[in-house]
């Protein structure tokens with residue numbers, strides 16, 4: 068699995084508004100209504116991550132959830148992380 072170069076990542080981030088590269092990971096923070104809303108999103112993403120066997124690092128602060136993506140097996144950000152970021156955006160957009 069190919070670790071993306073800084074320029075490849077810059078190009079990819081143009082189509083991933085809201086995500087940024089921080090400390091070598093792809094990161095985005097979502098603000099939900101409240102803690103239960105945060106947990107619902109975390110569980111939605113968690114089920115997907117388990118299905119695709121690619122897992123985000125997750126931090127929850129009450130109604131804010133931060134997903135940090137990297138491919139541990141490759142030691143950096145890969146296409147798998149870009150795909151997971153796109154999927155997280157879809158899951159976050161659901162209003163159920």
Ligand SMILES: C[C@H](O)[C@H](O)[C@H]1CNC2=NC(N)=NC(=O)C2=N1
Nearest residue numbers: 120121122123137138139140141
């Ligand atoms: C065997 C299993 O598929 C691997 O350990 C997966 C699990 N989930 C993973 N998640 C992430 N973010 N990086 C990995 O390298 C990784 N490897």
